[in-house]
Amino acid sequence: MADLRVELGPLSLRNPVIAASGTFGYGREYRDLVALDSLGGIVVKGVSPFSSPGNPPPRTAEVEAGMLNAIGLQNPGIDKFVADPEYLPWLRTVNTAVIVNIWGRTVEDYVLVAERLEAEKSGIAALEINISCPNIKEGGIGFGTDLGMVEQVVGRVRRATTLPLITKLSPNVSRIADFARCAVDAGSDILSLINTLPAMAIDVESRKPRLANVTGGLSGPAIKPVAVKLVYEAAQAVEAPIIGMGGIVSAEDAAEFILAGASAVGVGTAIFADPQCLSRIVEGLDLYCRRQGVDALAELVGAVKF
């Protein structure tokens, strides 16, 4: 068995496979189907200071090799997340790293959630700042594509928490390296990328957009080559560890991100097709290490050959 352990700066994981935010609910939903203790970690659906109903349906559309979503960050709000036995109290009982994804409409919203979680931090392994959701008008991608805002949000959240901090970058920028450096300089320990790509689909018979929100975020295998390139460029720009994601279905997909410079990987859309894919990717990475003749997966991080 190869050594699959991962050190992401202050965050240690038993293996590099993490269930991505928004695709794994609050963990509980999959408890019958996935052995949580076989995963490196899980990222919960984005939590905001207020409860949010999200966007009107239809919220998703299947497209060639992927899907669009415009969920709109429906969530119970921080008060309920912290207190309701189904959320954080339950997450404290699971044997895997629990990463809480946070979002807001203003910088203060992010700070407020980070402060509340700092006060409740037992059982939380890290925070992930979502500044890259394409489906909300304020916050989200509006922050993630503006260097000044990235610096402010990350800097303010950094001062509000002692937890390891991950910043989830938007792919929707012309130079990812600038945003990677900006987030790290503002205090982010780790970067994660990519979030979904802004996209649209039209039903040609009804001539209507397939999402009520008109546009949404593209995820799944269709985005993988785009994601690999952005992870590669971000890894060239910063020393900080990277969680790479976008279209990962198999261990070979995950290996591609690791060779491009990611230390860990997120898996999202593929879970909908097959909840077992998470543990299959863990097992497959072990085999991949043996095929490559390395004892530890860490040796392969950024090891693409030219």
Add this chain to the structure above:
Amino acid sequence: MAEKRQEKSLIRNNRRLQGDYCQVDLESPGIAPLVAPGQFVHVKMPNLEHRILRRPFSVYDTDPKDGRLSIVYKVIGLGTAHLATLKPGTELDLLGPLGVGFTPPRPEQTPIVVAGGYGCAATYLLARQSPVPAYCLLGGRSADDLLLVEEFKQLDAQVELATDDGSRGRRGLVTELLEELLARGDLRNPQIYACGPVGMLKAVGRIAHQSGLVAEISLDHAMCCGVGACFACVVKVKADTPAGWDYARTCVEGPVFRSDQAVWE
């Protein structure tokens, strides 16, 4: 919530029933015994990897002893057209049983099933397991759209049919049969269960409310995870919020909802 499983099940039989409707019988010994009427399974289509999402189907019938689980499906798009080509022995990956099904009728109630299209399949298990004979009102556009009529008749049930074009049963809407049945006024504690097109479900809810009843209606909505994790499948339901409504997930809070909870748009 009840246990759910992921199971690789083998196709035993896959055949066309009538028109665009087909029935697939699966060997699913892990899931079949757990299914309650109105629940669904989420099916991964083999060799269709570029279409990544599972497809949800109500469980039509089960034989827990034999491990059989059957689905009746209408060919409407890529996934169902592909499903119709699969041969016995092919493996299908199922998640199930999922969702909240119908509340089982009690012996002192009179169950009334109102179904259109694949709704006949979604309500059959309820009628079959009912402790008292159910009234089964089945509707469709024409005779070809009336599903499983013989199967319903073989139950100890009172079966009535309606078609839009009058090609079989009453010419008219299945909801007219419901109105007439309720107008008789001699049914003991009628309990209505419905699955079918949205227009039909709306009418069933209205008719039930006019008689002081609440129907249980099964809604369908495009899904991704099927287990409550992604919030893709939401419908508006009445709720104690400032707006008076909230979004509920069809896959875990439904697919069966009370008609007095529904917010029709």
